Amino acid sequence: MAQKKRSSNWRVWHRWLSLVFGLQMVIWTISGAYMVFFDLDYIHGDHLVQNISKPLPEGTEVSDLDKLLTRYPETKKASLEALSLDGTLQPVYKLQSDKGEFLVNAKSLERIEITQHHIEDLANRYYAQESADIESVVYMTDNPPTEISETLLPVWRVNYDDFGNTSLYLSETTGDLLVKRHTFWRGFDIVWMLHIMDYDERVDIETWWLKAFIIGTFILMITGIVLLLYTITFKRRPIGGAQ
Structure with a gap:
């Protein structure tokens, strides 16, 4: 009789723990399966874009670095690149300073202002999939979506009308x-949030929520094991107490 009462108590605990922690266990299973079955490179969207960098043609004339640094003394780092703007391949200097990065024409040393037209053209060059129309182009200065870091602002967002609702973010x-x-990246972001139980930043894998639910799930497993042992013991007992 005492054993039956103890079994009943364990069963009550197991049911209550199942109600509290059972749903999260299901979420862990589903989110874990999503993260395992989808290739990480696919999630990152590597298949969506291509490298558009090109070498400068031999003999391209550019202003030397001394003139560049005289005109832009705040420069911390400079690199010479080829960039297709307005339908032509142009030599440009990409300059980095304490205030950020910007481009200058490598011949005239005039600063290059990137326009929406340039952004659309560059985005179409980056986009590696079969032809898809640009659905919208948005210049973002604040209130970014959760899928990007606020540190990227200001930024251009180019949305494509394709199967994956692709968005490219350009400087x-x-x-x-x-x-x-x-x-699929956005889906991964959601299941990752649910998996680690960080509902704000989605980066902290040591949240108190997660630790508490791990401990609670462990206790749930213990109560289940105890109930299983009670069940096995009860079934093995001879009927009527016969020896």
């Missing part, structure tokens, strides 16, 4: 591709 000053997002 406002250089036109560089910063990040790419699509439906």
Whole structure:
């Protein structure tokens, strides 16, 4: 009789713990399966874009670095690149200073202002999939979506009308591709949030929520094991107490 009462108590605990922690266990299973079955390179969207960098033609004339640094003394780092703007391949200097990055024409040393037209053209060059129309182009200065870091602002977002609702984020000053997002990445971001139970930043894998639920799930498993042992013991007992 005492054993039956103890079994009943364990069963009550197991049911209550199942109600509290059972749903999260299901979420862990589903989110874990999503992260395992989808290739990480696919999630990152590597298949969506291509490298558009090209070498400078031999003999290209550019202003020397002394003139460049005289005109832009705040420069911390400079690199010479070829960039297709307005339908022509142009030599440009990409300059980095304490205030950020920007481009200058490598011949005239005039600063290059990246326009929406440039962004659309560059985005189409980066985009590696079969022909898809640009759905919208948005210049973002604040309130970014959760799929990008606020540190990227200001930034251009180019949305494509394709299967994955692809979005390319390009630098406002250089036109560089910063990040790419699509439906499956957004799905991964959601299941990752649910998996680690960080509902704000989605980066902390040591939240108190997560630790508490891990401990609670462990206790749930213990109660289940105890109930299993009670069940096995009860079934093995002879009927009527016969020896």
